[in-house]
Amino acid sequence: MTATATRVLVLNSGSSSLKYQLLDMHDAARLAVGLVERIGEETSRLVHTPLATGGAKRETEGAMADHDAALKAVAAELAADGLGLDSPELAAIGHRVVHGGLRFTEPTVIDDAVLTEIERLVPVAPLHNPANITGIRTARALRPDLPQVAVFDTAFHTTMPEYAARYALDVATADAHRIRRYGFHGTSHAYVSRKTAALLGKDPSEVNVIVLHLGNGASASAVAGGRCVDTSMGLTPLEGLVMGTRSGDIDPAVTFHLKRVAGMSEDEVDELLNKKSGLIGLCGDNDMREIRRRIDEGDDRAKLAFDIYIHRLKKYLGAYTAVLGRVDAVAFTAGVGENAAPVREAAIAGLADMGMAVDADRNAVRSDEPRLISPEDSRVAVAVVPTDEELEIAQQTYALVSA
Structure with a gap:
């Protein structure tokens, strides 16, 4: 990573949507925000706001068959504002991943082994992890040279003591099927609890x-x-x-x-x-x-x-x-x-x-x-x-x- 690479693209991939923000971590400024919705449907919709240039919000409609097409459309919008994914100022892509189980307790650079483990967690997050995985694969294909980082909703809650995290189930059954309390919205709870402390000085x-x-x-x-x-x-x-x-x-x-x-x-x-x-x-x-x-x-x-x-x-x-x-x-x-x-x-x-x-x-x-x-x-x-x-x-x- 070069000294000038201070931008991070954040992707939040849903089953039929893709939310994104591009931020410059030099001063935490938002450079662009947007949303692609109805991915895979007859008519998809992309809403893009180029905050860095002060430009007006742009909306486009058209068929986007999958997340690959959606992310390529996002990349084109960013490039139109001089913020393309090929920029040397882009340091990494951060992915929201809903379920990290017990293994992932902090942000993690994604490699094949990490992606395999996220896939193993699909049974305990069938509505969320598959979409997150799709977004990761798409982004890795577009920028295989760039660090891709998974930030897990569950990570903040892994500090729960065992007596708070366990259900009163047969231990062997619970352990065999990874049944326990994981918690979600962890990035929000981490951010807000820290900001609340700051508010109190x-x-x-x-x-x-x-x-x-x-x-x-x-x-x-x-x-x-x-x-x-x-x-x-x-x-x-x-x-x-x-x-x-x-x-x-x-x-x-x-x-x-x-x-x-x-x-x-x-x-x-x-x-x-x-x-x-x-x-x-x-x-x-x-x-x-x-x-x-x-x-x-x-x-x-x-x-x-x-x-x-x-x-x-x-x-x-x-x-x-x-x-x-x-x-x-x-x-x-x-x-x-x-x-x-x-x-x-x-x-x-x-x-x-x-x-x-x-x-x-x-x-x-x-x-x-x-x-x-x-x-x-x-x-x-x-x-x-x-x-x-x-x-x-x-x-x-x-x-x-x-x-």
Whole structure:
């Protein structure tokens, strides 16, 4: 890597989408951002914003049969802005990989052996790892000479103690099939917990934080001194909080009941719990803005969905307060956490005896900056900390290849 190579391209490959950002790690500036969606469908769509040149957002439509075609289209857009993948200033490509199991506890340069191990983890992440692998293969084919780095969603949670990570299952069976709690959204939890400590003017090692990553997917983590000690998602991203389309915590016997009594197949139960449950299953909407609008109009079904969502949040706040023993801060992040003031207010309401409170005026402020929304004299700081998973991936990637 040359001294002038300070750029990192971050790729987040989904089953039919490709999100990307190009950053210059000299000053963490975003040079370009974009999204390709509907890959493999009749008409794909690419949205590209060249931030480095201050140019207008560009949208193009056309058939992109696979991720190879999509990434080549992205490369063409970047080249049009003088930011091509052949630039000597490009230091590495960082890939979001959802599941790294127990082997991958930190960012890792991808070689054939690493890619094989990521493939071995497909059974525990069938919805995510295959798409991540496709993106890696495509990028390696385009730039085989460039370091490609995998940054794992699960890595931050590998510090969980064994008593938090294990399920109460027969040990031999669990070990044989790698059944344990891995956790997800790790790049977000790492970034937000560190930023929360900075907001308090402290080193991460001095702060205990409960992070609430609330988007369409949602997860909570208990972070003690910069290390995750518990998190709500488990073997898969299904466990834990109520989410947009996922049920979160549920009695496992419900699955047996649905198969025996309703005659549902394994695939049908899987689809029910992952895609037809959560908020959308409860009220038909998974957009919190729409749910709040319906509540304001007196919609009882939307109100019940919201109350169930908040009740689960409170349970995890209480549980992680007990796990940590001392809580210095609660941090809300991601789409709902950053933008839905009523969610933050309701989640913290009634927790004054736990030292948690929200100031109504502070909570109503909208900002892209980390900020406190608790009263000045609150024992526990309550914060809104915008997450930046792409920057976290870029930072970890660049630190590895420039070491």
